[in-house]
Amino acid sequence: MIAPPPSPKSVRSGAKRRIFAAIALVIALLLVAGLLLQHHLWRRQQWNRLLTADSARMTQDRQLAAFALAEAKPLYLAHCSGCHAADMKGDRGKGAPNLADAHWLFGDGSVFEIERTILYGVRSEHGKSRNVTDMPAFGLTGRLSAAEIRNLVQYLLKLSGRPHDVQAAAEGRSLYFDVAKANCADCHGESAQGNSNYGAPDLTIDVWHDSDDGRVFYDAIYSGQHRIMPGWIDVLPLAQIRALAIYVYIAARGASND
């Protein structure tokens, strides 16, 4: 049976529907494109703000800080967590320090200083990297005997508030200040509170040990330290490095506020 031909009226209404549908689709597409463009422009604006805002105050801008954190997290996991660990607590074996505490080897822990470390690295052979001095290998070079190092370790345990041998610590103290022997005070300071210009850690805080035997200090004094961190200036855009600096800063601030 042959279907009856459509009436002219129904043909016209079908065409109208298609036109309306097409117009609606175009409007919807334009809306989506507009939203995407707006989001893109907003992101670009945020990246620019990250670079132009005063680094000392930018973390007070909640919106900007939130943006930096969101952008930096995947960057951290991709580029930094391999050494500093996903939880930011570092890896002693790799010589990567804990970033989630408020103790800094280099700089004062400001966004500015963290950013400079990320930009140029530590002993990276970039001309602007942090590379003033090394921890000498006192044991390997024979400058200190094993017994002297053990005494020195006892003194450092005492400074950290750990259990220690009083007599050995007293002898270790003499070595600490002896310019012809260990001369630790030269970099770590007479108060042993370190010098962040040299990357000499504060020896009075109890964050370096994982046991009471002072093994960490013994190894560091015996074999020396020449930890390196690559500079990222030629790898990541400046804005991403700034975002990472804010990410690390906020992680450390969170630790200090705990």
Next chain:
Amino acid sequence: MIDWTRELRGSHRSVVLPAIGMIVGLALGGFGMFHTVPQAITVPPGYIALVNQKGILATDFMSQTAAATGKPFAQTTPAERNKTLQEMIDEELLVQRGVLLDLPETTTEVRDVMTAAVNAQADTASKSTPPTDEQLQAYYDAHRARYSTTGTMQVRDLLLRVGGYQNANQSTAQAQADAQDALYRLRAGVPITQVMQHFGLVDSGRADAEEVLDFAAKLHLGAKLFPAAAALSDGEISEPVVDGDGVHLLLMQRRQTPRAADFANVRPKVYSDYVESVAKRAQNQELSILRRDAQILIASPPPP
């Protein structure tokens, strides 16, 4: 029936529209070619200045200002900041000029600095791992000679010339036989002057009159006589040694042999030598990679 008016209108349109397009295109092209639009060059975020499109980072500027003035950047004055900025711009200009002048190609000092910097980068990673005691001991064992004290000697070198006006008819074999005889007499205790006179021995002039370090003795005695002398103890006389000028007898007067230093005494030197050797190995690896990837052509045949 054909509507010729409509056909003509259609054919006009097919010519007119492309023509308008061409005119508009030419106009735009001509405008673009002959009208220079000043480009709005701005300093990108994160930079403090652009010098010939090369950026100076704001963080570097802040850091350098603080270092130059000795106070935090926030406390520096506009004049201090401007001074630092101008100095950084000057430095950048000079560096750019240096690159333009191809200084690495023309200036030895720049080449030296560049090669040293590349070597330093090559061994960066190797420096981060300290050696173990076992590695240092193994290195010391493998290079004991390097950690020996230098020996000294005071030796007398007697020569029985072969040929020349003094002994024109003397053959080497005859001189050797005479030297052997002289050696026998010297070892038997006959005074040196008497033996010298009897056989025509003379001081060669190669040995120093006083006690000298081994390296100096080697330099003066030569490669052939030095090992024979070095093997002698105080008062010993060497077997005859044939050299270019005749047959020699070496009389050791005073000998201090080189002594291997204890590992404990040379630890600092062993440590620095070891670290240096590791760095050198890393540099050589880097160089072998560079050579592998480079296209190096050497003239054939190579220059003499």
